[in-house]
Amino acid sequence: MKEVFGMWKYTKMVVLVALSAAIYAALLIPFKALVLIPGITEIRPASAFPVVLGLLFGPAGAWGSAIGNLIGDLFGTMTVGSVFGFIGNFFAAYVPYKLWSKLGLIDDKDEDPLLLNNTKKMINYVVIAILSSMSCALIIAWGLEILKLAPFAALATIISLNNSVPSVVLGIPLLLILYPRIKKWDLLWTDIVEEEYLEKKSSVARVGAVVMVVGIVGGLAAGLTAALDLSGQAVFAGGFTQGQMGNAGVALFAGIGVALTVIGGYIQK
Numbered sequence: 001m002k003e004v005f006g007m008w009k010y011t012k013m014v015v016l017v018a019l020s021a022a023i024y025a026a027l028l029i030p031f032k033a034l035v036l037i038p039g040i041t042e043i044r045p046a047s048a049f050p051v052v053l054g055l056l057f058g059p060a061g062a063w064g065s066a067i068g069n070l071i072g073d074l075f076g077t078m079t080v081g082s083v084f085g086f087i088g089n090f091f092a093a094y095v096p097y098k099l100w101s102k103l104g105l106i107d108d109k110d111e112d113p114l115l116l117n118n119t120k121k122m123i124n125y126v127v128i129a130i131l132s133s134m135s136c137a138l139i140i141a142w143g144l145e146i147l148k149l150a151p152f153a154a155l156a157t158i159i160s161l162n163n164s165v166p167s168v169v170l171g172i173p174l175l176l177i178l179y180p181r182i183k184k185w186d187l188l189w190t191d192i193v194e195e196e197y198l199e200k201k202s203s204v205a206r207v208g209a210v211v212m213v214v215g216i217v218g219g220l221a222a223g224l225t226a227a228l229d230l231s232g233q234a235v236f237a238g239g240f241t242q243g244q245m246g247n248a249g250v251a252l253f254a255g256i257g258v259a260l261t262v263i264g265g266y267i268q269k
Helices: 002-009 011-031 045-057 059-073 082-099 119-146 152-169 171-184 203-230 236-240 248-267
Strands: 035-037
Touching (some): 002 011, 011 059, 045 059, 045 082, 045 152, 045 171, 082 119, 082 248, 119 152, 119 171, 119 203, 152 236, 203 248
């Protein structure tokens, strides 16, 4: 995880943060009128970008996605919950580059691991995009449940779906178009930072990846189960008309998932 903070000493990476934030915010703002949950979220085709930005620009894409989402929140959805929106969108880009080569579908000898030129890479991308969306949903829904701003079950399911669809449908062509150009321009984050900030393939890194996946999937599943059973909530839009918010069990189970997601990233170095 040291690359998350170490990247700030590289001018190119700082520029990529600003570029990522500007692109993401510019694509979020026009859709602010297409509200799904007043003051919370809207239809977001721009959700395709955090996955792609994270894969191409690494930690710069993660910071850019977080900052870009915060800028977007200034246009109608800024609340104290925006803190969790910042963190959630950071992880939406962080998770993809941390897990990309650790699902067993990418050949270690592949010189173009981000070039989606075979079925395994396509499947890898889809799985990564869904995990990215789930991590964002877990963190934001957990935070807003604690703040009693939105019910966990409704928000987690809406964000998961709202992010997954554009991430898969739009993200694949975006990566196919952008990757060859970004590589040609020497703007891939792995070509910018020093080797000390790049992960070494090891059993420890694989354990970290497993912990991260368990945190994301397990945390979301446990949080939803607790929200449905303990708080009487419902999924999607129905969750805003029934049940209660602020249940300690929901906060605990989803919070464990959030903690494991962070720890998994840290273990991967």
